[in-house]
Amino acid sequence: MKSFRKVLVFSTPHRRDYLNITPQVEAALSESGISEGICLVNAMHITASVYINDDEPGLIKDYDDWLEGLAPHEPLSRYRHNGGEDNGDAHLKRQVMGREVVVAVTDGKLDFGPWEQIFYGEFDGQRSKRVLIKIIGE
Numbered sequence: 001m002k003s004f005r006k007v008l009v010f011s012t013p014h015r016r017d018y019l020n021i022t023p024q025v026e027a028a029l030s031e032s033g034i035s036e037g038i039c040l041v042n043a044m045h046i047t048a049s050v051y052i053n054d055d056e057p058g059l060i061k062d063y064d065d066w067l068e069g070l071a072p073h074e075p076l077s078r079y080r081h082n083g084g085e086d087n088g089d090a091h092l093k094r095q096v097m098g099r100e101v102v103v104a105v106t107d108g109k110l111d112f113g114p115w116e117q118i119f120y121g122e123f124d125g126q127r128s129k130r131v132l133i134k135i136i137g138e
Contacts, residue, residue: 001037001136001137001138002032002033002037002137002138003132003134003135003136003138004028004032004033004034004132004133004135004136005024005132005134006028006031006032006033006076006132007044007130007132008021008024008028008120008130008131009034009118009128009130009131009134010122010130010131011125011126011127011129012122012125012126012131013055013124013125013126014068014125014126015073015122015124015125015126016121016122016123017121017122017125018060018063018119018120018121018122019119019122020117020118021041021050021118021119021120021131022055022110022117022118023115024104024112024133025039025041025133026109026110027043027055027117028133029105029110029135030108030133032135033106034105034108034136034137034138035105035108035137036105036106036107036137036138037105037107037135037136037137037138038102038103038104038105038136039087039102039103039105039134039135040101040102040134040136041100041101041102041103041131041132041133041134041135042099042100042131042132043099043100043116043121043129043130043131044131044132045122045129045130046094046128047062047087047090047091047094047122047123047124048090048094048120048121048122048124048125049093049094049099049121049124050099050118050119050121051098051118051119051121052060052103052112052116052117052118052119052136053102053116053117053118053119054095054115054116055114055117055119056079061099062075063121067093067096067097068121069089069095070092070093071089071092071093071096073086073089073091076088079131087106087123090100090123091121093121093123094121094123097121101117101118105135105137108119116128
């Protein structure tokens with residue numbers, strides 16, 4: 001059994017951004033040489049998320065509107081966490097969207113269902129953050 005690790009680094013231009021990182025994950029899988037196994041992709045920060053869904057602009061906007069409705073950034077006084085930082089909302093958004101995804105690897109490819117893509121969701125951006133890709137298999 002082999003193991004492969006790669007770290008992606010992102011610094012998004014906005015406080016909230018949604019990036020399709022499927023091409024970077026596929027490139028890491030190709031680099032790994034693993035053809036059968038599993039691929040873990042996880043956000044290494046508590047104000048960011050990795051999730052799987054459709055790459056459709058309307059859906060991404062719906063997610064953003066829905067998350068902002070659930071946990072609006074302002075007023076900052078709404079969150080007890082906002083002492084030295086202003087990211088209480090980002091922690092809640094991450095909790096809803098999740099930390100990681102695991103995708104089966106079959107014949108050297110991510111074994112997706114129809115329309116599935118891997119996304120990095122940033123909820124407290126404009127600074128450098130990491131995403132871990134860990135692939136295990138043969």
